[in-house]
Amino acid sequence: MAARYASIGVVGAGAWGTALANASARAGREVVLWGRDRDLVAAMARSRTNPAHLPGVVLADTVRPTADLAALAGMDAILLVVPAQASRSVAAELAPHLAPGTPVVTCAKGIERGTSLFMTQVLGEACPQAVPAILSGPSFAADVAAGLPTAVTLASRDPGIAEALAAALGSSSFRLYHSADVRGVEIGGAAKNVLAIAAGIVGGRKLGASAGAALVARGFAELMRFGKAYGARAETLTGLSGLGDLILTCSTAQSRNYALGLGLGQDEGLHPPGKLAEGALTASVLVAMAQARGVDMPIARAVEDVLAGRSDIEQAIGSLLARPQKAEA
Numbered sequence: 245m246a247a248r249y250a251s252i253g254v255v256g257a258g259a260w261g262t263a264l265a266n267a268s269a270r271a272g273r274e275v276v277l278w279g280r281d282r283d284l285v286a287a288m289a290r291s292r293t294n295p296a297h298l299p300g301v302v303l304a305d306t307v308r309p310t311a312d313l314a315a316l317a318g319m320d321a322i323l324l325v326v327p328a329q330a331s332r333s334v335a336a337e338l339a340p341h342l343a344p345g346t347p348v349v350t351c352a353k354g355i356e357r358g359t360s361l362f363m364t365q366v367l368g369e370a371c372p373q374a375v376p377a378i379l380s381g382p383s384f385a386a387d388v389a390a391g392l393p394t395a396v397t398l399a400s401r402d403p404g405i406a407e408a409l410a411a412a413l414g415s416s417s418f419r420l421y422h423s424a425d426v427r428g429v430e431i432g433g434a435a436k437n438v439l440a441i442a443a444g445i446v447g448g449r450k451l452g453a454s455a456g457a458a459l460v461a462r463g464f465a466e467l468m469r470f471g472k473a474y475g476a477r478a479e480t481l482t483g484l485s486g487l488g489d490l491i492l493t494c495s496t497a498q499s500r501n502y503a504l505g506l507g508l509g510q511d512e513g514l515h516p517p518g519k520l521a522e523g524a525l526t527a528s529v530l531v532a533m534a535q536a537r538g539v540d541m542p543i544a545r546a547v548e549d550v551l552a553g554r555s556d557i558e559q560a561i562g563s564l565l566a567r568p569q570k571a572e573a
């Protein structure tokens with residue numbers, strides 16, 4: 245019997261899309277990898293690498309790069325791997341090429357600005373005939389592409405689809421847990437990026453490992469409060485896509501969000517320029533959504549105040565430390 249989801253279309257030939265294309269190929273899938281930049285796609289087909297976004301990684305033999313979205317027609321499932329704020333427009337362009345009921349797995353970590361919608365909600369609007377799902381967890385593209393052991397969560401409201409997709413994409417080095425808690429998975433990925441900027445600031449300011457650990461623990465308390473207010477399950481928030489990814493992204497400058505905070509902490513401004521740091525785009529909408537449900541998120545708010553130029557780093561740190569004493573919750 246043919247494997248379920250034998251063919252996978254990957255939409256977005258950035259670092260994560262390229263890594264996931266290779267991971268899917270390693271899992272035995274036939275893969276079509278779409279990128280919007282025709283020149284880059286031609287270079288990828290020629291060199292079998294992605295020099296723009298994942299240099300040094302060789303594309304698996306069964307990955308076929310294309311700049312034509314129509315090449316994704318008939319794919320058994322799609323991974324949507326463009327930045328969160330581009331997901332609506334790309335999903336809408338993709339929609340006419342999809343058969344009804346095709347699973348589309350968003351792999352972006354963010355919340356849409358302007359609408360305050362989570363990624364699967366955006367998919368539901370832009371691509372209504374698809375079955376939305378989400379993949380998220382502690383996983384740097386370079387690690388996954390290198391075949392280093394990685395574990396993530398794949399969630400769909402249809403548990404059978406989540407389980408079958410997890411089975412189709414998994415390999416000995418890329419382990420997928422399945423879940424029906426879509427909201428929990430998307431909240432963890434979006435919120436941890438904002439908190440990672442704060443962790444980078446702590447690192448850049450050389451506030452010490454103790455402050456770094458306190459930041460992760462109190463940041464996680466914020467993530468939990470937000471998650472509960474928006475319908476996430478606690479076990480998802482304490483799992484790979486919540487706590488797991490928070491720990492990863494708050495630990496190393498390999499994270500672009502942490503690196504952005506590091507630059508801010510060292511008074512270098514928004515550095516490095518041109519790199520996608522989703523947390524910088526999510527911060528304002530996350531804070532507004534927290535406020536709308538009465539959720540206290542002082543660290544996320546401090547990050548947003550710094551990014552918006554409402555306070556400098558010293559003021560932000562000072563205001564966090566000057567908060568009234570309270571019970572740990």
Ligand SMILES: NC(=O)C1=CN([C@@H]2O[C@H](COP(=O)(O)OP(=O)(O)OC[C@H]3O[C@@H](n4cnc5c(N)ncnc54)[C@H](OP(=O)(O)O)[C@@H]3O)[C@@H](O)[C@H]2O)C=CC1
Nearest residue numbers: 257258259260261280281297326328330352353384385520
């Ligand atoms: N990198 C990682 O380790 C991980 C990333 N993620 C998430 O994956 C998502 C993508 O990140 P990543 O791949 O790293 O980002 P990159 O910056 O490496 O790549 C982004 C890709 O999206 C494309 N793109 C950007 N805007 C548009 C648009 N409007 N229409 C079509 N394509 C567009 C870019 O095309 P072009 O080259 O033409 O600019 C590029 O191919 C983010 O939400 C990120 O948080 C999740 C887990 C791990």
Ligand SMILES: O=C(CO)COP(=O)(O)O
Nearest residue numbers: 381382383384499500501
């Ligand atoms: O989400 C990631 C790892 O899980 C990647 O983090 P950055 O986007 O901060 O690089």
